[in-house]
Amino acid sequence: MSRPKVAFFDFTSCEGCQLTVVDTLQTHPELLDAVEIVQFREAMTEKGEDYQIAFVEGSCARKSDEERLARIRQQAQIVVALGACAHLGGINAIRNRLPLEAVVNCVYNENGDWSETHPYGRPRLSDRLINVEPTAKPIEAIITVDAILPGCPIDREEFARVTRQLLQGSQPRVPDYPLCVECKFKENVCLFQRGQVCLGPVIRAGCGAICPTYGESCEGCRGPISNPNMDSMQSVLAEAGLTADDLLSRFSMFGTYQMMKLE
Numbered sequence: 666m667s668r669p670k671v672a673f674f675d676f677t678s679c680e681g682c683q684l685t686v687v688d689t690l691q692t693h694p695e696l697l698d699a700v701e702i703v704q705f706r707e708a709m710t711e712k713g714e715d716y717q718i719a720f721v722e723g724s725c726a727r728k729s730d731e732e733r734l735a736r737i738r739q740q741a742q743i744v745v746a747l748g749a750c751a752h753l754g755g756i757n758a759i760r761n762r763l764p765l766e767a768v769v770n771c772v773y774n775e776n777g778d779w780s781e782t783h784p785y786g787r788p789r790l791s792d793r794l795i796n797v798e799p800t801a802k803p804i805e806a807i808i809t810v811d812a813i814l815p816g817c818p819i820d821r822e823e824f825a826r827v828t829r830q831l832l833q834g835s836q837p838r839v840p841d842y843p844l845c846v847e848c849k850f851k852e853n854v855c856l857f858q859r860g861q862v863c864l865g866p867v868i869r870a871g872c873g874a875i876c877p878t879y880g881e882s883c884e885g886c887r888g889p890i891s892n893p894n895m896d897s898m899q900s901v902l903a904e905a906g907l908t909a910d911d912l913l914s915r916f917s918m919f920g921t922y923q924m925m926k927l928e
């Protein structure tokens with residue numbers, strides 16, 4: 666019996682989610698037996714173009730990305746957004762608030778055109794930036810997405826579970842309730858009581874509330890739940906003597922694209 670063909674693609678990303686997939690496949694070899702991976706730049710050289718399931722990591726940040734995403738969508742029966750960059754726009758979208766030149770100066774400073782003298786003769790940075798879009802976007806801004814794997818990086822066990830559900834033909838489900846639920850199960854002292862700002866009341870659970878468990882507040886890498894209780898969030902902030910601005914500056918780490926859409 667032929668196995669479903671799967672491909673992995675990377676767009677603007679750090680490739681940490683793909684590395685998490687490689688890691689997961691070592692502890693879940695049954696997934697490797699169940700599918701045929703035809704393209705996965707992080708792990709193999711072959712580049713098969715015949716696939717049914719496409720996992721897409723990274724945000725859409727260049728003009729050529731839109732065309733490439735459209736081609737993937739046309740080929741794949743199922744497209745999964747792999748990680749916060751693909752799902753939300755993520756960290757890449759922080760640059761949407763600034764002109765591209767300001768971002769380049771911030772990152773490269775006076776070395777903005779460093780590659781002009783690069784020994785391998787690569788094009789100057791300014792030439793390469795011609796293809797860059799002013800806005801980094803989640804892939805859902807360009808194509809229809811059938812499932813998400815949230816997080817920065819994705820959660821290993823969630824990847825295994827969602828992949829199994831896809832192979833069984835069921836719609837994968839990721840938690841759509843607040844992170845605070847998991848945090849309470851861990852019996853953590855709420856970070857608001859320690860004067861910290863935490864996005865837990867409005868962010869999607871599923872990571873086991875790992876950041877608050879280690880004393881760091883949630884920055885929202887799994888994205889907002891579909892029905893956040895903003896009234897309740899505001900009461901929590903008011904009790905802690907904080908304002909919505911305190912929350913928004915934290916939300917901008919992964920949620921700049923969503924915030925700018927609301928402005």
Ligand code: SF4
Nearest residue numbers: 678681748749750817
């Ligand atoms: S979501 Fe995080 S870990 Fe995954 S590719 Fe983006 S930056 Fe890297």
Ligand code: SF4
Nearest residue numbers: 845848855856863865
């Ligand atoms: S620390 Fe954060 S996640 Fe935990 S209960 Fe408080 S607000 Fe919720």
Ligand code: SF4
Nearest residue numbers: 872876883884885886
């Ligand atoms: S606690 Fe928040 S920031 Fe940390 S992994 Fe979970 S969703 Fe992401």
